[in-house]
Amino acid sequence: MIHIHQASKYYNNAIPALVDISFKINKGDFVFITGPSGAGKTTLLRLMFCAERPSSGEIILNGVNISRIKPSAIPALRRSIGVVFQDFKLIDSRTVYENVAFALEITGAGAKTIKKKVWQTLKWVGLLQKKDSLPPCLSGGEQQRVAIARAIVNNPLLLLADEPTGNLDPQLSLDIMRLFKAINARGTTIVVATHNRGMAEQFSDKIICLSRRHSIEPC
Amino acid sequence: MNPVNAAARLRYCVASALNNLRRNLALSLITTSTIAVMFTICTAMLLVLLNLSAFMQTWADQLQIIVYFEMKASEKDMQRFEKEIAGRPEVEQARHVSPEEAMSLLKRSLEGQDGILYGLPDNPLPASLEIRLRKPYLTNEAVQAFVAGITREPPVADIEYGQRWLERFVAFFELARLIGLLLGVFLIIFTYCIIANTIRLMVYSRRDEIEIMKLVGAGSLMVKFPFWLEGALQGSCGAVAALLIIFGAEKLAMDNLAAILNFYFGSGSYVFLTWPMAAAVTASGGLLGLAGSFFAVNRLDAHYS
Numbered sequence: 001m002i003h004i005h006q007a008s009k010y011y012n013n014a015i016p017a018l019v020d021i022s023f024k025i026n027k028g029d030f031v032f033i034t035g036p037s038g039a040g041k042t043t044l045l046r047l048m049f050c051a052e053r054p055s056s057g058e059i060i061l062n063g064v065n066i067s068r069i070k071p072s073a074i075p076a077l078r079r080s081i082g083v084v085f086q087d088f089k090l091i092d093s094r095t096v097y098e099n100v101a102f103a104l105e106i107t108g109a110g111a112k113t114i115k116k117k118v119w120q121t122l123k124w125v126g127l128l129q130k131k132d133s134l135p136p137c138l139s140g141g142e143q144q145r146v147a148i149a150r151a152i153v154n155n156p157l158l159l160l161a162d163e164p165t166g167n168l169d170p171q172l173s174l175d176i177m178r179l180f181k182a183i184n185a186r187g188t189t190i191v192v193a194t195h196n197r198g199m200a201e202q203f204s205d206k207i208i209c210l211s212r213r214h215s216i217e218p219c
Numbered sequence: 220m221n222p223v224n225a226a227a228r229l230r231y232c233v234a235s236a237l238n239n240l241r242r243n244l245a246l247s248l249i250t251t252s253t254i255a256v257m258f259t260i261c262t263a264m265l266l267v268l269l270n271l272s273a274f275m276q277t278w279a280d281q282l283q284i285i286v287y288f289e290m291k292a293s294e295k296d297m298q299r300f301e302k303e304i305a306g307r308p309e310v311e312q313a314r315h316v317s318p319e320e321a322m323s324l325l326k327r328s329l330e331g332q333d334g335i336l337y338g339l340p341d342n343p344l345p346a347s348l349e350i351r352l353r354k355p356y357l358t359n360e361a362v363q364a365f366v367a368g369i370t371r372e373p374p375v376a377d378i379e380y381g382q383r384w385l386e387r388f389v390a391f392f393e394l395a396r397l398i399g400l401l402l403g404v405f406l407i408i409f410t411y412c413i414i415a416n417t418i419r420l421m422v423y424s425r426r427d428e429i430e431i432m433k434l435v436g437a438g439s440l441m442v443k444f445p446f447w448l449e450g451a452l453q454g455s456c457g458a459v460a461a462l463l464i465i466f467g468a469e470k471l472a473m474d475n476l477a478a479i480l481n482f483y484f485g486s487g488s489y490v491f492l493t494w495p496m497a498a499a500v501t502a503s504g505g506l507l508g509l510a511g512s513f514f515a516v517n518r519l520d521a522h523y524s
Contacts, residue, residue: 079436105231106437108224
Protein backbone atom coordinates (compact mmCIF):
# COMPACT_ATOMS: atom_id res chain seq x y z
CA MET A 1 0.00 0.00 0.00
CA ILE A 2 2.63 2.55 1.11
CA HIS A 3 6.33 2.09 0.70
CA ILE A 4 8.58 4.86 1.95
CA HIS A 5 12.16 4.40 0.88
CA GLN A 6 15.00 6.50 2.35
CA ALA A 7 12.83 9.61 2.42
CA SER A 8 14.36 12.80 3.77
CA LYS A 9 12.97 16.28 4.08
CA TYR A 10 15.06 19.39 4.57
CA TYR A 11 13.61 22.87 4.81
CA ASN A 12 15.59 25.57 2.99
CA ASN A 13 18.00 22.77 2.02
CA ALA A 14 19.52 22.90 5.50
CA ILE A 15 17.07 22.28 8.35
CA PRO A 16 16.35 18.55 8.62
CA ALA A 17 12.76 17.51 9.37
CA LEU A 18 13.07 13.88 8.38
CA VAL A 19 16.24 11.94 7.65
CA ASP A 20 16.45 8.68 5.74
CA ILE A 21 13.04 7.23 6.67
CA SER A 22 12.06 3.80 5.32
CA PHE A 23 9.04 1.63 6.14
CA LYS A 24 6.13 -0.23 4.57
CA ILE A 25 2.42 -0.16 5.35
CA ASN A 26 0.20 -2.90 3.96
CA LYS A 27 -3.36 -2.58 2.73
CA GLY A 28 -5.82 -2.70 5.63
CA ASP A 29 -3.21 -1.85 8.28
CA PHE A 30 -3.95 0.41 11.24
CA VAL A 31 -0.63 2.10 11.91
CA PHE A 32 0.39 4.65 14.51
CA ILE A 33 3.30 7.01 14.01
CA THR A 34 4.50 8.22 17.38
CA GLY A 35 7.30 10.35 18.67
CA PRO A 36 7.88 13.54 20.60
CA SER A 37 6.93 16.98 19.28
CA GLY A 38 9.25 18.00 16.46
CA ALA A 39 10.07 14.41 15.55
CA GLY A 40 8.56 14.90 12.09
CA LYS A 41 5.20 13.07 12.40
CA THR A 42 3.24 15.83 10.71
CA THR A 43 5.89 16.24 8.01
CA LEU A 44 5.73 12.52 7.29
CA LEU A 45 1.95 12.67 6.90
CA ARG A 46 2.21 15.78 4.72
CA LEU A 47 4.60 13.86 2.45
CA MET A 48 1.99 11.11 2.17
CA PHE A 49 -0.75 13.40 0.88
CA CYS A 50 1.62 15.47 -1.26
CA ALA A 51 1.38 18.67 0.75
CA GLU A 52 5.18 18.47 0.71
CA ARG A 53 7.71 16.80 -1.54
CA PRO A 54 10.61 14.81 -0.08
CA SER A 55 14.06 16.33 -0.57
CA SER A 56 15.30 12.84 -1.41
CA GLY A 57 14.02 9.28 -1.39
CA GLU A 58 10.77 7.86 -2.70
CA ILE A 59 7.20 7.42 -1.52
CA ILE A 60 5.21 4.76 -3.35
CA LEU A 61 1.44 4.76 -2.80
CA ASN A 62 -0.49 1.94 -4.44
CA GLY A 63 2.28 1.50 -6.98
CA VAL A 64 2.50 5.23 -7.82
CA ASN A 65 5.65 7.16 -6.97
CA ILE A 66 4.00 10.19 -5.42
CA SER A 67 7.30 11.91 -4.70
CA ARG A 68 7.53 12.60 -8.43
CA ILE A 69 3.87 13.02 -9.21
CA LYS A 70 2.86 15.94 -11.46
CA PRO A 71 1.13 18.81 -9.63
CA SER A 72 -1.90 18.36 -11.90
CA ALA A 73 -2.30 14.76 -10.66
CA ILE A 74 -2.31 15.69 -6.96
CA PRO A 75 -6.06 16.50 -6.70
CA ALA A 76 -6.99 13.07 -8.06
CA LEU A 77 -4.59 11.44 -5.61
CA ARG A 78 -6.04 13.38 -2.69
CA ARG A 79 -9.53 12.20 -3.58
CA SER A 80 -8.35 8.69 -2.77
CA ILE A 81 -6.93 9.81 0.59
CA GLY A 82 -8.90 11.07 3.58
CA VAL A 83 -7.14 13.46 5.93
CA VAL A 84 -8.14 14.35 9.49
CA PHE A 85 -6.45 17.14 11.46
CA GLN A 86 -6.11 18.06 15.12
CA ASP A 87 -7.87 21.39 14.48
CA PHE A 88 -10.64 19.68 12.42
CA LYS A 89 -10.33 22.15 9.49
CA LEU A 90 -14.07 22.56 9.01
CA ILE A 91 -15.71 25.47 7.21
CA ASP A 92 -17.47 27.35 9.99
CA SER A 93 -19.96 29.07 7.68
CA ARG A 94 -21.28 25.76 6.33
CA THR A 95 -23.49 23.23 8.07
CA VAL A 96 -22.36 19.77 9.05
CA TYR A 97 -24.14 18.37 5.98
CA GLU A 98 -22.50 20.93 3.68
CA ASN A 99 -19.04 20.29 5.14
CA VAL A 100 -19.32 16.58 4.38
CA ALA A 101 -21.05 17.06 1.02
CA PHE A 102 -18.25 19.43 0.01
CA ALA A 103 -15.80 16.53 -0.45
CA LEU A 104 -18.23 14.91 -2.90
CA GLU A 105 -19.28 18.08 -4.72
CA ILE A 106 -15.74 18.74 -5.89
CA THR A 107 -15.59 15.27 -7.45
CA GLY A 108 -18.60 16.15 -9.61
CA ALA A 109 -20.90 13.60 -7.95
CA GLY A 110 -24.61 13.94 -8.68
CA ALA A 111 -27.00 15.52 -6.18
CA LYS A 112 -28.75 12.21 -5.39
CA THR A 113 -25.46 10.39 -4.81
CA ILE A 114 -24.23 13.20 -2.58
CA LYS A 115 -27.39 13.17 -0.49
CA LYS A 116 -27.37 9.41 -0.10
CA LYS A 117 -23.69 9.14 0.80
CA VAL A 118 -23.70 12.09 3.19
CA TRP A 119 -26.75 10.75 5.02
CA GLN A 120 -25.20 7.30 5.31
CA THR A 121 -21.88 8.65 6.55
CA LEU A 122 -23.41 11.08 9.04
CA LYS A 123 -25.61 8.29 10.35
CA TRP A 124 -22.58 6.05 10.66
CA VAL A 125 -20.60 8.59 12.71
CA GLY A 126 -23.74 9.37 14.77
CA LEU A 127 -24.28 12.96 13.67
CA LEU A 128 -27.35 12.78 11.47
CA GLN A 129 -29.43 14.72 13.95
CA LYS A 130 -26.84 17.54 13.84
CA LYS A 131 -26.68 17.76 10.05
CA ASP A 132 -28.04 21.32 9.98
CA SER A 133 -25.79 22.64 12.77
CA LEU A 134 -22.82 24.87 12.15
CA PRO A 135 -19.43 23.56 13.38
CA PRO A 136 -18.96 26.26 16.07
CA CYS A 137 -22.17 24.98 17.71
CA LEU A 138 -20.71 21.47 18.12
CA SER A 139 -18.44 19.98 20.77
CA GLY A 140 -14.82 19.15 19.92
CA GLY A 141 -15.62 15.45 19.63
CA GLU A 142 -18.55 16.14 17.32
CA GLN A 143 -16.46 18.45 15.16
CA GLN A 144 -13.81 15.76 14.84
CA ARG A 145 -16.48 13.25 13.84
CA VAL A 146 -17.65 15.67 11.13
CA ALA A 147 -14.05 15.89 9.91
CA ILE A 148 -13.83 12.10 9.89
CA ALA A 149 -17.14 11.86 8.02
CA ARG A 150 -15.80 14.28 5.40
CA ALA A 151 -12.60 12.21 5.14
CA ILE A 152 -14.38 8.88 4.63
CA VAL A 153 -17.44 9.93 2.59
CA ASN A 154 -15.47 9.28 -0.61
CA ASN A 155 -14.52 5.74 0.51
CA PRO A 156 -10.78 6.51 0.48
CA LEU A 157 -8.15 3.80 0.27
CA LEU A 158 -6.09 5.53 2.91
CA LEU A 159 -7.05 7.66 5.92
CA LEU A 160 -4.38 9.88 7.44
CA ALA A 161 -4.99 11.45 10.84
CA ASP A 162 -2.65 14.03 12.33
CA GLU A 163 -3.06 14.18 16.13
CA PRO A 164 -6.82 13.62 15.77
CA THR A 165 -7.35 13.52 19.54
CA GLY A 166 -4.96 16.33 20.43
CA ASN A 167 -7.80 18.73 21.28
CA LEU A 168 -10.09 16.17 22.94
CA ASP A 169 -10.47 14.83 26.48
CA PRO A 170 -9.53 11.16 27.16
CA GLN A 171 -13.10 9.83 26.85
CA LEU A 172 -13.76 11.60 23.53
CA SER A 173 -10.33 10.47 22.34
CA LEU A 174 -11.31 6.87 22.99
CA ASP A 175 -14.58 7.37 21.08
CA ILE A 176 -12.68 8.77 18.09
CA MET A 177 -10.18 5.90 18.18
CA ARG A 178 -13.02 3.38 18.26
CA LEU A 179 -14.46 5.13 15.21
CA PHE A 180 -11.11 4.79 13.43
CA LYS A 181 -11.03 1.13 14.40
CA ALA A 182 -14.49 0.64 12.87
CA ILE A 183 -13.41 2.43 9.67
CA ASN A 184 -10.33 0.19 9.52
CA ALA A 185 -12.56 -2.85 9.92
CA ARG A 186 -14.31 -1.82 6.68
CA GLY A 187 -10.96 -2.19 4.87
CA THR A 188 -9.57 1.34 4.90
CA THR A 189 -5.87 1.64 5.67
CA ILE A 190 -5.34 4.09 8.52
CA VAL A 191 -2.24 6.00 9.57
CA VAL A 192 -2.53 8.03 12.77
CA ALA A 193 0.19 10.39 13.96
CA THR A 194 0.13 10.93 17.73
CA HIS A 195 2.47 11.65 20.58
CA ASN A 196 0.23 9.53 22.85
CA ARG A 197 2.19 6.28 22.94
CA GLY A 198 -0.26 4.66 25.36
CA MET A 199 -3.18 5.14 23.02
CA ALA A 200 -1.15 3.79 20.12
CA GLU A 201 -0.33 0.64 22.06
CA GLN A 202 -3.98 0.24 23.07
CA PHE A 203 -5.35 0.36 19.53
CA SER A 204 -2.65 -1.03 17.25
CA ASP A 205 0.22 -3.47 17.21
CA LYS A 206 1.95 -1.68 14.36
CA ILE A 207 3.68 1.45 15.63
CA ILE A 208 6.34 3.49 13.86
CA CYS A 209 8.40 5.55 16.24
CA LEU A 210 10.19 8.69 15.12
CA SER A 211 13.04 9.88 17.30
CA ARG A 212 14.22 13.44 17.69
CA ARG A 213 16.99 12.52 15.30
CA HIS A 214 14.17 12.17 12.80
CA SER A 215 14.86 8.53 12.02
CA ILE A 216 12.90 5.37 12.70
CA GLU A 217 13.77 3.66 15.97
CA PRO A 218 12.61 0.24 17.22
CA CYS A 219 9.40 0.41 19.23
CA MET B 220 -13.93 13.99 -17.77
CA ASN B 221 -17.38 12.44 -17.60
CA PRO B 222 -19.88 15.02 -18.95
CA VAL B 223 -22.24 14.35 -16.03
CA ASN B 224 -19.39 15.08 -13.62
CA ALA B 225 -18.41 18.18 -15.59
CA ALA B 226 -21.99 19.50 -15.45
CA ALA B 227 -22.19 18.78 -11.71
CA ARG B 228 -18.88 20.56 -11.13
CA LEU B 229 -20.01 23.53 -13.20
CA ARG B 230 -23.22 23.66 -11.18
CA TYR B 231 -21.16 23.58 -8.00
CA CYS B 232 -18.91 26.41 -9.24
CA VAL B 233 -21.89 28.60 -10.21
CA ALA B 234 -23.64 27.92 -6.90
CA SER B 235 -20.41 28.58 -5.03
CA ALA B 236 -19.86 31.90 -6.85
CA LEU B 237 -23.43 33.05 -6.14
CA ASN B 238 -23.23 31.97 -2.50
CA ASN B 239 -19.94 33.78 -2.05
CA LEU B 240 -21.34 36.97 -3.55
CA ARG B 241 -24.30 36.69 -1.18
CA ARG B 242 -22.07 36.05 1.85
CA ASN B 243 -19.90 39.06 1.00
CA LEU B 244 -22.88 41.14 -0.04
CA ALA B 245 -21.61 44.51 1.25
CA LEU B 246 -18.22 44.16 -0.45
CA SER B 247 -19.85 42.88 -3.65
CA LEU B 248 -22.29 45.80 -3.73
CA ILE B 249 -19.55 48.37 -3.16
CA THR B 250 -17.48 46.84 -5.96
CA THR B 251 -20.42 46.61 -8.36
CA SER B 252 -21.43 50.21 -7.60
CA THR B 253 -17.89 51.43 -8.24
CA ILE B 254 -17.81 49.55 -11.54
CA ALA B 255 -21.23 51.03 -12.39
CA VAL B 256 -19.94 54.58 -11.80
CA MET B 257 -16.83 53.91 -13.90
CA PHE B 258 -18.87 52.45 -16.73
CA THR B 259 -21.39 55.29 -16.57
CA ILE B 260 -18.58 57.80 -17.11
CA CYS B 261 -17.06 55.67 -19.88
CA THR B 262 -20.40 55.15 -21.64
CA ALA B 263 -21.30 58.85 -21.36
CA MET B 264 -17.92 59.72 -22.88
CA LEU B 265 -18.54 57.21 -25.63
CA LEU B 266 -21.91 58.84 -26.33
CA VAL B 267 -20.32 62.30 -26.53
CA LEU B 268 -17.75 61.00 -29.03
CA LEU B 269 -20.39 59.17 -31.04
CA ASN B 270 -22.50 62.32 -31.27
CA LEU B 271 -19.53 64.47 -32.23
CA SER B 272 -18.59 61.94 -34.86
CA ALA B 273 -22.17 61.74 -36.17
CA PHE B 274 -22.38 65.52 -36.26
CA MET B 275 -19.12 65.71 -38.19
CA GLN B 276 -20.46 63.17 -40.65
CA THR B 277 -23.75 65.05 -41.07
CA TRP B 278 -21.90 68.30 -41.58
CA ALA B 279 -19.49 66.69 -44.03
CA ASP B 280 -22.41 65.23 -46.00
CA GLN B 281 -23.90 68.69 -46.32
CA LEU B 282 -20.62 70.46 -47.04
CA GLN B 283 -20.56 72.68 -50.04
CA ILE B 284 -17.90 74.92 -51.45
CA ILE B 285 -19.09 78.23 -52.81
CA VAL B 286 -17.02 80.02 -55.41
CA TYR B 287 -18.02 83.71 -55.73
CA PHE B 288 -17.41 85.34 -59.07
CA GLU B 289 -16.27 88.89 -59.62
CA MET B 290 -19.14 91.34 -60.20
CA LYS B 291 -17.81 92.16 -63.65
CA ALA B 292 -17.07 88.56 -64.63
CA SER B 293 -18.34 87.71 -68.10
CA GLU B 294 -20.80 84.87 -68.76
CA LYS B 295 -18.26 83.23 -71.02
CA ASP B 296 -15.53 83.20 -68.34
CA MET B 297 -17.93 81.86 -65.76
CA GLN B 298 -19.18 79.07 -68.05
CA ARG B 299 -15.60 78.09 -68.92
CA PHE B 300 -14.69 77.97 -65.25
CA GLU B 301 -17.84 76.01 -64.33
CA LYS B 302 -17.20 73.48 -67.09
CA GLU B 303 -13.66 72.97 -65.88
CA ILE B 304 -14.81 72.46 -62.26
CA ALA B 305 -17.68 70.13 -63.20
CA GLY B 306 -15.22 67.94 -65.08
CA ARG B 307 -13.13 67.22 -61.98
CA PRO B 308 -13.46 63.70 -60.54
CA GLU B 309 -14.09 64.98 -56.98
CA VAL B 310 -17.17 66.98 -58.00
CA GLU B 311 -20.61 65.44 -57.61
CA GLN B 312 -22.60 68.53 -58.49
CA ALA B 313 -21.76 72.11 -59.51
CA ARG B 314 -24.71 74.52 -59.61
CA HIS B 315 -24.61 78.06 -60.92
CA VAL B 316 -26.42 80.63 -58.73
CA SER B 317 -27.20 83.88 -60.49
CA PRO B 318 -27.19 87.23 -58.56
CA GLU B 319 -31.03 87.27 -58.87
CA GLU B 320 -31.38 83.81 -57.37
CA ALA B 321 -28.92 84.73 -54.60
CA MET B 322 -31.00 87.81 -53.77
CA SER B 323 -34.18 85.75 -53.77
CA LEU B 324 -32.58 83.26 -51.37
CA LEU B 325 -31.38 86.07 -49.11
CA LYS B 326 -34.84 87.59 -49.00
CA ARG B 327 -36.32 84.23 -48.12
CA SER B 328 -33.84 83.75 -45.29
CA LEU B 329 -34.61 87.22 -43.96
CA GLU B 330 -38.32 86.61 -44.03
CA GLY B 331 -40.08 89.40 -42.12
CA GLN B 332 -36.92 91.48 -41.93
CA ASP B 333 -36.27 91.81 -45.65
CA GLY B 334 -37.11 95.54 -45.45
CA ILE B 335 -33.45 96.22 -44.83
CA LEU B 336 -32.80 95.25 -48.44
CA TYR B 337 -35.24 97.76 -49.94
CA GLY B 338 -32.85 100.70 -49.93
CA LEU B 339 -30.29 98.96 -52.07
CA PRO B 340 -29.89 100.63 -55.47
CA ASP B 341 -28.68 97.51 -57.29
CA ASN B 342 -28.30 93.87 -56.48
CA PRO B 343 -24.92 93.77 -54.67
CA LEU B 344 -24.73 89.97 -54.69
CA PRO B 345 -22.35 88.30 -57.12
CA ALA B 346 -23.02 85.18 -59.13
CA SER B 347 -21.63 82.05 -57.54
CA LEU B 348 -21.01 78.35 -58.07
CA GLU B 349 -22.16 75.86 -55.39
CA ILE B 350 -19.98 72.76 -55.48
CA ARG B 351 -20.80 69.47 -53.78
CA LEU B 352 -18.01 66.89 -53.57
CA ARG B 353 -18.35 63.12 -53.83
CA LYS B 354 -18.36 61.10 -50.53
CA PRO B 355 -14.72 59.95 -50.54
CA TYR B 356 -13.58 63.62 -50.86
CA LEU B 357 -15.60 64.87 -47.87
CA THR B 358 -12.68 65.00 -45.49
CA ASN B 359 -10.93 68.09 -44.18
CA GLU B 360 -7.73 67.26 -46.08
CA ALA B 361 -9.49 66.45 -49.38
CA VAL B 362 -11.62 69.63 -49.20
CA GLN B 363 -8.54 71.74 -48.54
CA ALA B 364 -6.67 70.06 -51.40
CA PHE B 365 -9.61 70.68 -53.73
CA VAL B 366 -9.88 74.35 -52.76
CA ALA B 367 -6.11 74.78 -53.11
CA GLY B 368 -6.44 73.54 -56.69
CA ILE B 369 -8.76 76.42 -57.66
CA THR B 370 -6.84 79.43 -58.86
CA ARG B 371 -8.02 82.66 -57.28
CA GLU B 372 -7.78 84.58 -60.48
CA PRO B 373 -10.55 86.21 -62.52
CA PRO B 374 -13.36 85.31 -62.80
CA VAL B 375 -13.01 83.93 -59.19
CA ALA B 376 -13.33 86.55 -56.47
CA ASP B 377 -13.52 84.37 -53.32
CA ILE B 378 -14.00 80.83 -52.10
CA GLU B 379 -16.07 80.00 -49.00
CA TYR B 380 -16.31 76.61 -47.26
CA GLY B 381 -16.12 77.35 -43.53
CA GLN B 382 -12.43 76.51 -43.33
CA ARG B 383 -11.75 78.01 -39.92
CA TRP B 384 -14.84 76.45 -38.43
CA LEU B 385 -14.00 73.08 -39.91
CA GLU B 386 -10.42 73.19 -38.64
CA ARG B 387 -11.53 74.20 -35.15
CA PHE B 388 -14.16 71.53 -35.03
CA VAL B 389 -11.76 68.83 -36.21
CA ALA B 390 -9.22 69.96 -33.60
CA PHE B 391 -11.90 69.92 -30.90
CA PHE B 392 -13.05 66.48 -31.99
CA GLU B 393 -9.49 65.14 -31.93
CA LEU B 394 -8.95 66.63 -28.45
CA ALA B 395 -12.23 65.14 -27.20
CA ARG B 396 -11.24 61.78 -28.65
CA LEU B 397 -7.85 61.94 -26.96
CA ILE B 398 -9.41 62.91 -23.61
CA GLY B 399 -11.97 60.13 -24.04
CA LEU B 400 -9.26 57.62 -24.82
CA LEU B 401 -7.10 58.64 -21.84
CA LEU B 402 -10.11 58.71 -19.52
CA GLY B 403 -11.24 55.33 -20.85
CA VAL B 404 -7.82 53.77 -20.30
CA PHE B 405 -7.59 55.27 -16.81
CA LEU B 406 -11.07 54.07 -15.87
CA ILE B 407 -10.43 50.59 -17.27
CA ILE B 408 -7.23 50.28 -15.22
CA PHE B 409 -9.04 51.66 -12.16
CA THR B 410 -11.95 49.23 -12.60
CA TYR B 411 -9.54 46.36 -13.16
CA CYS B 412 -7.71 47.22 -9.91
CA ILE B 413 -10.99 47.49 -7.98
CA ILE B 414 -12.14 44.07 -9.17
CA ALA B 415 -8.73 42.46 -8.67
CA ASN B 416 -8.46 43.82 -5.12
CA THR B 417 -12.00 42.78 -4.23
CA ILE B 418 -11.33 39.26 -5.44
CA ARG B 419 -8.04 39.26 -3.52
CA LEU B 420 -9.95 40.25 -0.37
CA MET B 421 -12.46 37.48 -1.03
CA VAL B 422 -9.64 34.99 -1.57
CA TYR B 423 -8.07 36.15 1.70
CA SER B 424 -11.35 35.88 3.61
CA ARG B 425 -11.79 32.35 2.28
CA ARG B 426 -8.21 31.14 2.59
CA ASP B 427 -9.20 28.38 5.07
CA GLU B 428 -11.92 27.17 2.74
CA ILE B 429 -9.50 27.13 -0.19
CA GLU B 430 -6.97 25.18 1.85
CA ILE B 431 -9.66 22.63 2.74
CA MET B 432 -10.80 22.43 -0.87
CA LYS B 433 -7.25 21.60 -1.90
CA LEU B 434 -6.95 19.04 0.89
CA VAL B 435 -10.04 17.13 -0.16
CA GLY B 436 -8.82 17.02 -3.75
CA ALA B 437 -10.27 20.05 -5.53
CA GLY B 438 -8.35 20.80 -8.70
CA SER B 439 -6.91 24.20 -9.51
CA LEU B 440 -9.76 25.03 -11.91
CA MET B 441 -12.38 24.01 -9.35
CA VAL B 442 -10.90 26.46 -6.82
CA LYS B 443 -10.39 29.33 -9.25
CA PHE B 444 -13.48 29.07 -11.42
CA PRO B 445 -15.94 30.42 -8.81
CA PHE B 446 -13.68 33.47 -8.34
CA TRP B 447 -13.54 34.03 -12.10
CA LEU B 448 -17.32 33.83 -12.22
CA GLU B 449 -17.62 36.29 -9.34
CA GLY B 450 -15.39 38.78 -11.14
CA ALA B 451 -17.24 38.36 -14.44
CA LEU B 452 -20.62 38.69 -12.68
CA GLN B 453 -19.59 41.80 -10.80
CA GLY B 454 -18.21 43.36 -13.98
CA SER B 455 -21.34 42.55 -16.01
CA CYS B 456 -23.70 43.71 -13.25
CA GLY B 457 -21.74 46.96 -12.92
CA ALA B 458 -21.95 47.51 -16.68
CA VAL B 459 -25.68 46.72 -16.74
CA ALA B 460 -26.25 49.14 -13.85
CA ALA B 461 -24.32 51.79 -15.80
CA LEU B 462 -26.52 51.18 -18.84
CA LEU B 463 -29.65 51.51 -16.71
CA ILE B 464 -28.33 54.84 -15.38
CA ILE B 465 -27.56 56.04 -18.91
CA PHE B 466 -30.91 54.87 -20.33
CA GLY B 467 -32.74 56.32 -17.31
CA ALA B 468 -30.96 59.66 -17.63
CA GLU B 469 -31.73 59.78 -21.34
CA LYS B 470 -35.37 58.99 -20.68
CA LEU B 471 -35.80 61.44 -17.81
CA ALA B 472 -33.71 64.47 -18.61
CA MET B 473 -32.70 64.28 -22.22
CA ASP B 474 -36.00 63.96 -24.05
CA ASN B 475 -35.56 67.45 -25.50
CA LEU B 476 -31.87 67.07 -26.21
CA ALA B 477 -32.37 65.20 -29.47
CA ALA B 478 -34.59 67.99 -30.75
CA ILE B 479 -32.09 70.66 -29.67
CA LEU B 480 -29.15 68.81 -31.25
CA ASN B 481 -31.08 68.12 -34.41
CA PHE B 482 -32.10 71.80 -34.62
CA TYR B 483 -28.57 73.13 -34.21
CA PHE B 484 -26.55 70.40 -35.86
CA GLY B 485 -28.93 69.00 -38.46
CA SER B 486 -31.44 66.22 -38.36
CA GLY B 487 -30.16 62.73 -37.64
CA SER B 488 -27.07 63.95 -35.82
CA TYR B 489 -28.27 62.79 -32.37
CA VAL B 490 -27.03 59.28 -31.67
CA PHE B 491 -27.88 57.06 -28.68
CA LEU B 492 -26.76 53.59 -27.65
CA THR B 493 -28.00 50.79 -29.86
CA TRP B 494 -28.72 47.32 -28.47
CA PRO B 495 -25.51 45.85 -29.95
CA MET B 496 -23.57 48.70 -28.28
CA ALA B 497 -25.31 47.99 -24.96
CA ALA B 498 -24.44 44.31 -25.35
CA ALA B 499 -20.82 45.25 -26.07
CA VAL B 500 -20.69 47.45 -22.94
CA THR B 501 -22.08 44.56 -20.84
CA ALA B 502 -19.62 42.11 -22.39
CA SER B 503 -16.77 44.58 -21.71
CA GLY B 504 -17.80 44.69 -18.05
CA GLY B 505 -17.83 40.91 -17.87
CA LEU B 506 -14.46 40.60 -19.60
CA LEU B 507 -12.89 43.27 -17.40
CA GLY B 508 -14.22 41.50 -14.29
CA LEU B 509 -12.97 38.18 -15.58
CA ALA B 510 -9.51 39.64 -16.29
CA GLY B 511 -9.34 41.25 -12.82
CA SER B 512 -10.29 38.05 -11.03
CA PHE B 513 -8.17 35.90 -13.34
CA PHE B 514 -4.98 37.73 -12.40
CA ALA B 515 -6.03 38.09 -8.76
CA VAL B 516 -6.26 34.32 -8.29
CA ASN B 517 -3.50 33.46 -10.70
CA ARG B 518 -1.03 32.84 -7.92
CA LEU B 519 -3.42 30.79 -5.83
CA ASP B 520 -1.73 27.52 -6.75
CA ALA B 521 1.61 28.71 -5.42
CA HIS B 522 0.00 29.78 -2.12
CA TYR B 523 -2.09 26.71 -1.48
CA SER B 524 -0.22 23.85 -3.12
